[in-house]
Amino acid sequence: MRRLSHAYLALVLAFLYLPILVMVVMAFNRSALYELPFTFDLVWFKALAGNERLLAASWNSIWIAACNAVIATFLGTLAAMAFARYAFRGKQLMQILLFPPITIPWLIIGTSMLIFFFWTGIGRGLHAILLGHVALSLPYVIVVVGARLQSFGPALEEAAATLGATPVQTFMRVTLPMIAPGVVAAGLFAFAVSFDQFVISYFLAPPGTSTLPVEIYTAIRKGFTPEINAVSSIIIVISMGLMLAVARNYRFGGE
Amino acid sequence: MALPPRQRVEVFALTAPAYLWLAATVFLPLVAMVYFSFLTAVPVGGRTASFTLAHYISFFTKPIYWFNAWRSIELGIYVTAISLLVGYPAALALSRHVKGRWREAIFLLIILPFWSNALVRTFSWTMVLRQPLNLLFTYPAIVIGLVHAYLPYAILTSYISLQAIDESLIEASRSLGATTLQTFFRIILPLSMPGVLAAIFLIFVPVIGSFMEPRILGGKDAIMLGPIIEGQFTAAFNWPLGAALSFMMLAIVLLMLALAAPLLRRQLGSS
Amino acid sequence: MPFPTVSRRLFMSLLGSAAALSALRPAAAAEGELKVLNWQGYGTDEKWALEIFEKKTGLKVVHDYFNSEQEMLTKLRTSPGVYDVVLMNNIYVMDAVSEGLVQPIDIGKITNFNDLTPALRDSERFVKDGKHWAMSWVWGLTSFAYNTQKIHERPDTIQVLWDPAHAGRVGWRDDALESIQLAALATGQDMNHPADLDRIKTKLEALKPQIKTFWSSEDEWNKYMAAGDYDVAVYWSGSAARSKKAMKLPVDFVVPKEGAIGWFDGLTIAAKAPNPDGAAKFIDFMVSPEFYVRWDTDVGAPASANAKANAELPPDAMNRAILGDPEVVKRVQWMAPLSDEQRQKNQELWDEVKTKLAQ
Numbered sequence: 001m002r003r004l005s006h007a008y009l010a011l012v013l014a015f016l017y018l019p020i021l022v023m024v025v026m027a028f029n030r031s032a033l034y035e036l037p038f039t040f041d042l043v044w045f046k047a048l049a050g051n052e053r054l055l056a057a058s059w060n061s062i063w064i065a066a067c068n069a070v071i072a073t074f075l076g077t078l079a080a081m082a083f084a085r086y087a088f089r090g091k092q093l094m095q096i097l098l099f100p101p102i103t104i105p106w107l108i109i110g111t112s113m114l115i116f117f118f119w120t121g122i123g124r125g126l127h128a129i130l131l132g133h134v135a136l137s138l139p140y141v142i143v144v145v146g147a148r149l150q151s152f153g154p155a156l157e158e159a160a161a162t163l164g165a166t167p168v169q170t171f172m173r174v175t176l177p178m179i180a181p182g183v184v185a186a187g188l189f190a191f192a193v194s195f196d197q198f199v200i201s202y203f204l205a206p207p208g209t210s211t212l213p214v215e216i217y218t219a220i221r222k223g224f225t226p227e228i229n230a231v232s233s234i235i236i237v238i239s240m241g242l243m244l245a246v247a248r249n250y251r252f253g254g255e
Numbered sequence: 256m257a258l259p260p261r262q263r264v265e266v267f268a269l270t271a272p273a274y275l276w277l278a279a280t281v282f283l284p285l286v287a288m289v290y291f292s293f294l295t296a297v298p299v300g301g302r303t304a305s306f307t308l309a310h311y312i313s314f315f316t317k318p319i320y321w322f323n324a325w326r327s328i329e330l331g332i333y334v335t336a337i338s339l340l341v342g343y344p345a346a347l348a349l350s351r352h353v354k355g356r357w358r359e360a361i362f363l364l365i366i367l368p369f370w371s372n373a374l375v376r377t378f379s380w381t382m383v384l385r386q387p388l389n390l391l392f393t394y395p396a397i398v399i400g401l402v403h404a405y406l407p408y409a410i411l412t413s414y415i416s417l418q419a420i421d422e423s424l425i426e427a428s429r430s431l432g433a434t435t436l437q438t439f440f441r442i443i444l445p446l447s448m449p450g451v452l453a454a455i456f457l458i459f460v461p462v463i464g465s466f467m468e469p470r471i472l473g474g475k476d477a478i479m480l481g482p483i484i485e486g487q488f489t490a491a492f493n494w495p496l497g498a499a500l501s502f503m504m505l506a507i508v509l510l511m512l513a514l515a516a517p518l519l520r521r522q523l524g525s526s
Numbered sequence: 527m528p529f530p531t532v533s534r535r536l537f538m539s540l541l542g543s544a545a546a547l548s549a550l551r552p553a554a555a556a557e558g559e560l561k562v563l564n565w566q567g568y569g570t571d572e573k574w575a576l577e578i579f580e581k582k583t584g585l586k587v588v589h590d591y592f593n594s595e596q597e598m599l600t601k602l603r604t605s606p607g608v609y610d611v612v613l614m615n616n617i618y619v620m621d622a623v624s625e626g627l628v629q630p631i632d633i634g635k636i637t638n639f640n641d642l643t644p645a646l647r648d649s650e651r652f653v654k655d656g657k658h659w660a661m662s663w664v665w666g667l668t669s670f671a672y673n674t675q676k677i678h679e680r681p682d683t684i685q686v687l688w689d690p691a692h693a694g695r696v697g698w699r700d701d702a703l704e705s706i707q708l709a710a711l712a713t714g715q716d717m718n719h720p721a722d723l724d725r726i727k728t729k730l731e732a733l734k735p736q737i738k739t740f741w742s743s744e745d746e747w748n749k750y751m752a753a754g755d756y757d758v759a760v761y762w763s764g765s766a767a768r769s770k771k772a773m774k775l776p777v778d779f780v781v782p783k784e785g786a787i788g789w790f791d792g793l794t795i796a797a798k799a800p801n802p803d804g805a806a807k808f809i810d811f812m813v814s815p816e817f818y819v820r821w822d823t824d825v826g827a828p829a830s831a832n833a834k835a836n837a838e839l840p841p842d843a844m845n846r847a848i849l850g851d852p853e854v855v856k857r858v859q860w861m862a863p864l865s866d867e868q869r870q871k872n873q874e875l876w877d878e879v880k881t882k883l884a885q
Contacts, residue, residue, distance in 0.1 A: 001352075002352045005347075005348035005351070005352035005353075006348070006352065006353070008344060008345065008348055009345055009348045009349060009353070009361065012341060012342075012345045012406075012410075013361070013364060013365070015341075015403065015406075016364075016365065016368050016403065016406060016407070017364075017368070018383060019376050019377075019379035019380045019383060019403065020367075020368055020371055020376065020379070022379040022382055022383055023371065023375055023376065023379040026379070026382075033749070033752060034382065075272045075273040075276060076273055078268075078269040078270070078272060078273065079269060079270045079272075079273040079274070081269050082265075082266045082269035082270045086258065086262060086265070086266050087258075088258050088262075088263070088266050094270065094274065096509060097274070097277070097282070099460065099505060099508060099509065100281060100282070100285060100505060101277070101281050102456075102457075102460045102461055103460045103461075103463070103464060103501075103504060103505045103508050104285065104464070104501045104502075104504075104505055105464040105466070105481055105484050105485065105501055106464075107466075107484065107485050107488055107489075107497075108285075108288060108484070108488070108497065108498060108501050109281060109284070109285070111288075111488060111494070111600065112284035112285055112287055112288045113280060113281075113284050114600070114604050115284065115287060115604055116283060116284035116287060117284075118604045118605070124605065124608075131276075131279075131280050132280060134276060134280070135276060135277055135280040135281045138273050138276065138277060140457060142273070143412075143453045143456055143457060144411075144412060144415065144453060144457075146449070146453070147412055147415060147416050147449040147450050147452070147453040148415050148416070148419060150416075150449035151415075151416045151419035151420065151446060151447070151449050151450070152419050167265065181415055181418065182415050185366075185411055185415060188366055188369070189369070189411075191370075192366075192369035192370055195370065196369070196370075196372060196373050198373075198374070198467075206590075206608070207561050207563075207588055207589065207590035207608065207609070208561075208588040208589075208590070212372065213372055213373075213374065216372055216374050216375060217374060218566055218591060220374060220378070220743075220745070221566055221593065221742075221743040221745060222566050222567045222743070222744075222745060223567070223744070223745035223748070224378075224745065228372075228375055229375065232371050232372050232375045235370060235371065235372075236367065236370060236371055239367060239370040240363075240367060243363045243366070243367070244363070296866060299603060299625065300603075300621065300624060300625030300626075300627075301624055301625065302866075317874070318878075318881075319874065319877045319878050319881050322881060323877075323881060326884075385753070392738065392739045470740075470742075474737075474738065474739030474740065475734075475737055475739065475740065475880070475883045475884055476884045477884070478877070478880040478881050478883070478884045483877055486702075486873055486877065487873070488596065488600075489593070489594040489596050489597055490594060490596060490701065490702055490703075490869075490873055491596070491702070491866075491869045491870050491872075491873040492596055492599070492866055492869065493866070493869075493870050493873070496870075
């Protein structure tokens with residue numbers, strides 16, 4: 001049974017990584033048109049080093065995604081607590097309000113944000129993009145942390161309360177450790193949602209500034225070369241490194 | 256349910272920041288779109304606009320809209336179902352049959368694909384689908400591409416819930432003579448339902464509005480409500496119709512949720 | 527227990543990011559900058575050209591792109607004071623004028639004015655109340671191109687797109703207006719006011735076995751042609767020049783006996799442009815032979831509205847050989863502006879066709 005499980009996991013991982021492997025391999029292939037046979041060459045990485053536009057966009061993306069992850073996780077975890085531990089009038093309505101950011105096509109949200117920000121003077125810019133990204137990440141955070149809170153139940157927290165802990169103490173010392181995997185996962189989701197978010201960034205980016213997905217999209221429209229693969233591969237490697245570093249300090253496996 | 260004042264303050268403090276943010280960035284802008292959806296045209300550039308329900312009605316009367324809405328929902332169902340069928344067992348395997356450092360490593364490996372750019376990933380899929388598999392520009396290609404993109408959500412949310420299940424419950428069940436299968440259906444599955452439901456929310460809803468992956472992988476088969484709505488903004492200047500169609504889609508999703516709610520309540524209630 | 531420290535760190539980073547948030551304010555428009563809004567890769571962003579322009583005027587050009595004409599209009603409507611030069615297909619210019627989105631161009635600042643073909647330059651699509659609201663820049667045709675290695679005899683009819691010999695290897699663009707206009711040409715109708723839309727719809731639905739996939743950018747077209755997905759595909763004349771010359775693909779552009787769709791683009795100055803003088807200089811540079819000849823020769827471009835520039839092209843250049851041929855130009859039907867209602871009807875028809883094509 002165990003061996004079956006391991007084999008199955010391996011299969012699933014293989015499926016998940018198939019296109020990523022293709023993507024990374026092609027970053028090292030000399031052909032600009034993605035043609036085989038494979039010839040090893042670092043030309044695309046060299047080209048990437050000189051591509052200021054792509055590098056600046058990548059940096060913007062990382063910065064925005066990091067801010068987004070922190071803000072969205074913080075706001076979303078609080079809201080998730082309210083949903084999971086309290087029963088109140090209007091709860092269902094508020095939960096339903098989480099649907100629009102995810103259901104309504106981003107194109108519409110993007111257009112309406114563009115117009116609204118124009119009316120209110122917020123305008124286009126990296127700050128506008130961040131505003132948009134946090135809004136899009138919130139439902140994910142609330143749902144993921146919420147699922148964790150649901151599965152755990154309030155028993156421990158109630159116990160802490162009867163022992164005299166204040167709500168804040170209960171949160172910091174009982175709830176947070178308990179839901180930590182959910183919170184961290186939500187943070188990672190939020191980062192990924194922002195980092196990969198294209199439509200909103202596209203609408204709200206001012207001329208001359210851009211984020212990585214927008215640059216990739218424009219490159220794809222114009223004629224993309226494996227430079228895109230190169231930058232994507234680098235990002236994967238860096239994320240892997242970051243995750244390993246985080247994993248060292250904190251156990252997701254949770255035990 | 257009226258809460259004691261102190262709890263009311265707590266709830267407000269917990270939810271206000273997030274919802275204020277959402278109000279300012281999503282709800283208020285969407286209110287403008289809702290307003291537009293009841294107009295005959297966007298009131299710009301000398302156009303006169305009058306109130307109309309025509310856009311909403313056309314959803315029901317014009318087959319291109321309701322038929323393609325169905326196509327989108329169908330796609331959503333396929334992708335969600337397949338993602339869960341593939342992902343839940345993987346989460347199960349990860350939470351029950353893998354221990355220690357390996358578990359963390361695999362957890363991270365599952366998250367990692369999120370950090371690659373979706374467009375580049377999708378284009379990499381076109382290479383794989385074109386040559387060995389020859390599936391490019393077909394409906395199955397769209398499903399494969401979307402399942403690949405959303406599978407991590409299914410695995411992760413299921414895993415997080417499975418992980419929270421108290422091991423002692425399972426041991427207790429075993430010691431009372433239940434078989435593995437019985438333990439699974441009566442203890443594990445119900446207790447992990449929140450994770451499954453989270454997965455459904457995070458997968459089904461975005462998929463029905465998607466238009467990037469269908470377009471790149473599906474060729475002619477990519478026509479669905481998402482691309483049609485996109486067309487109202489990028490090809491025709493008919494925001495009212497595009498907005499109305501999107502809100503109809505939102506309404507359908509909420510309707511499906513409302514219909515499934517009794518079922519869900521029963522599931523959650525049993526845990 | 528690591529938690530209290532993690533959450534304290536969390537709070538600190540939150541404060542930090544709030545501070546950083548305020549640092550992410552957009553920079554004010556820099557002096558000596560010109561903002562241009564155009565399709566990507568459509569001439570105004572040629573690196574060498576911008577270098578020459580910067581040397582001449584000291585102005586640095588920053589680009590923003592759009593992927594559809596509706597997007598261009600949305601950007602113009604929601605970003606006043608952001609753009610200087612905006613590319614506009616002629617069929618949109620008068621609408622933009624009535625919405626107050628563009629300002630008249632001082633023709634005194636356009637040194638190449640007298641060399642521009644009057645038919646385009648003084649077109650009623652660009653000129654109103656004696657003022658020039660856009661400067662005619664380039665023109666081209668939409669028709670089809672074929673793979674010369676797969677098809678050996680040059681096709682002379684648009685029906686080749688419906689030829690069962692090329693089933694599953696035809697390329698098409700997902701665009702309502704273009705599709706309807708091509709079908710109008712194929713059924714012998716006036717493409718701007720087709721009399722029989724049902725016939726057009728049936729004709730388009732007949733493409734079901736033909737189309738391999740839709741292309742939406744020049745690059746996709748090139749990649750599908752190179753991969754052998756297409757034998758013949760709908761395309762634009764300027765892009766065909768680029769695919770042939772810059773990408774070295776074995777393709778040739780055809781204007782069949784039924785005719786082709788003609789279009790012409792102009793460069794406009796946005797109503798609240800921060801730098802209208804610089805904008806005029808840029809437009810002047812874009813219509814000059816100095817820019818155009820090198821653009822077409824090195825890269826490939828649509829035909830120039832500057833007759834003198836066109837005449838300076840080598841005789842075998844596509845723009846001289848095909849588009850310069852008066853017999854060809856006679857067969858061209860020129861795109862006309864549409865009302866929102868017409869555009870909506872077209873969109874519906876095309877959506878219905880696409881739904882049929884997918885079943």
